[in-house]
Amino acid sequence: MGKVRVSLTVNGVVHQDEIEPRLLLVHYLRDVLGLTGTHVGCDTSQCGACTVHLDGRAVKSCTVLAASVDGSAVTTIEGLRPHGQLHPLQEAFWQEHGLQCGFCTPGMIMTGVGLLRDNPTASAEEIRDGLAGNLCRCTGYHNIVRAVQAVVWQMAHTTEMPATVPGDVIPPESLPGGILSSPTGAEIKVPGSKPR
Ligand code: FES
Ligand code: FES
Numbered sequence: 001m002g003k004v005r006v007s008l009t010v011n012g013v014v015h016q017d018e019i020e021p022r023l024l025l026v027h028y029l030r031d032v033l034g035l036t037g038t039h040v041g042c043d044t045s046q047c048g049a050c051t052v053h054l055d056g057r058a059v060k061s062c063t064v065l066a067a068s069v070d071g072s073a074v075t076t077i078e079g080l081r082p083h084g085q086l087h088p089l090q091e092a093f094w095q096e097h098g099l100q101c102g103f104c105t106p107g108m109i110m111t112g113v114g115l116l117r118d119n120p121t122a123s124a125e126e127i128r129d130g131l132a133g134n135l136c137r138c139t140g141y142h143n144i145v146r147a148v149q150a151v152v153w154q155m156a157h158t159t160e161m162p163a164t165v166p167g168d169v170i171p172p173e174s175l176p177g178g179i180l181s182s183p184t185g186a187e188i189k190v191p192g193s194k195p196r
Contacts, residue, residue, distance in 0.1 A: 008074055011076060052076050
């Protein structure tokens with residue numbers, strides 16, 4: 001089958017490539033663009049390790065043909081923050097020990113950011129429901145939920161709502177500075193803040 005030309009904006013950069021029509025979005029991201037932060041855990045739409053944002057919505061990229069989303073905007077885990085900074089949810093995963101081997105973590109975080117955008121005041125139960133499509137083979141679900149809860153708490157105590165900015169790519173200057181304490185007692189260092 002002949003190749004098709006696609007144009008996709010990935011993490012704010014326009015890419016134009018000739019690809020096979022059967023190429024899955026996850027393989028386009030990993031194999032064509034080299035964005036290996038998006039993982040492949042099952043290839044059967046069950047684990048959520050491949051979750052990215054497609055035009056602002058969290059999707060499992062192993063279920064999407066790259067050619068079918070020509071012209072769309074994609075955000076991967078690499079594009080959550082510019083200049084190597086961590087998104088507040090990435091910080092919270094670190095602070096709350098929300099990962100073990102880390103294989104599920106990019107997908108968990110991309111789903112979590114979408115969840116927080118849709119429901120910035122999510123309860124623990126709503127967080128568990130929202131993450132139900134993401135599997136952690138290390139079974140570290142408790143701390144993953146705590147990490148998302150920590151950002152809910154953080155957003156409730158700042159004037160900015162960093163996880164809700166459309167497109168998820170947030171200029172560092174828009175972030176509040178400072179170090180916050182979560183309900184669990186762990187410190188959350190907001191990007192742009194000074195160490196204390
Ligand atoms: Fe896509 Fe598992 S690799 S859901
Ligand atoms: Fe290992 Fe989730 S931390 S799969």
